[in-house]
Amino acid sequence: MTAQEHGYVHSASFDSGTLPVGTIHKLHYEQYGKPDGKPVLFLHGGPGGSTIPSSTVFFTPLHYRIILHDQRGAGKSTPSGDLRENTSAHLVADIETLRRHLGIEKWFLVFGGSWGSALALMYAQAHPGLVGRLVLRGVHTCRREEYAWSRGANGAGRVWPDGYERFLSPLQPHEREDPIRAYHDLLTSEAVSEEEKVAATREWNRWDLTLSSIKPSYEKLEDAEWCRQHARIESWYFSHGCWVEDGELLREERIERIRRIPATIVQGRYDIITPPKTAWDLKRVWPEARLFWVDGAGHSVKDPGVQTKLAEVCDEYAVEEG
Helix, strand or coil: CCCCCCCCCCCCCCEEEEEEECCCEEEEEEEEECCCCEEEEEECCCCCCCCCHHHHCCCCCCCEEEEEECCCCCCCCECCCCCCCCCHHHHHHHHHHHHHHCCCCCECEEEEECHHHHHHHHHHHHCHHHECCEEEECCCCCCHHHHHHHHCCCCHHHHCHHHHHHHHCCCCHHHCCCHHHHHHHHHHCCCCCHHHHHHHHHHHHHHHHHHCCCCCCCHHHHCHHHHHHHHHHHHHHHHCHHHCCCCHHHCHHHHHHHCCCCEEEEEECCCCCCCHHHHHHHHHHCCCCEEEEECCCCCCCCCCCHHHHHHHHHHHHHCCCC
């Protein structure tokens, strides 16, 4: 079986459950594919995004056991949108808790897109012996220059000036120099009405969706709960630099930990939200990793060629041993 244009179609999950982590959170997880297959961990974007059944489209059910989980406060995990005990270190620890809970000795493959690529790097650098392979899409490494590009007037705001002006509209003029911090403060303030917060979450997410695809779709803005989760958690993480030092994930000593892990990077040439320079910077410090550019594509897996290339890569890995 090979991947078709629209990816693999899976049957319903063969297992799902809730896993308590820490003192507050409960993670929702689901398993698809072959119960005794090679275990694949799919890490969703955001932070504050979620998994859906079609997150499995890259993986052949003939070979893979696919594990999806919603990160703390996101998707079907509870409490929804909660920022307590919710940092990158917690999410890395949660992956280990999930691995042990599911009785998995070692991940055959860890797959992360966008924010998920940063989390995949963090996990692999913390536990290199537990990761067989890495597939990274739309690379994010939590550097200040990346936030300055995606949320700053002199980056993506120059490509979408009209959209950027709308993105800034919920903020006071004096707050617009640091919109990430201003949004976080607005969305967590007890002095701001719920009506104002709801409106602000839509504008935060409208900007994300504008940058996320060559042909943006705004259907998700109708989902008020997704908007709340995504905006709260994403602004929380970004306002804290995702709790990693600037450039930390690309440092030589961190890359040395994962250098021997087979890895593939797939990057849309016209990705605005996680610009191609980041994928190139990762490739330069990690030349052993493969990098595939997808011409004519932006950030979204639905942009032309992205999903197909990712499925091809996962097909290649599927027939390998170990």
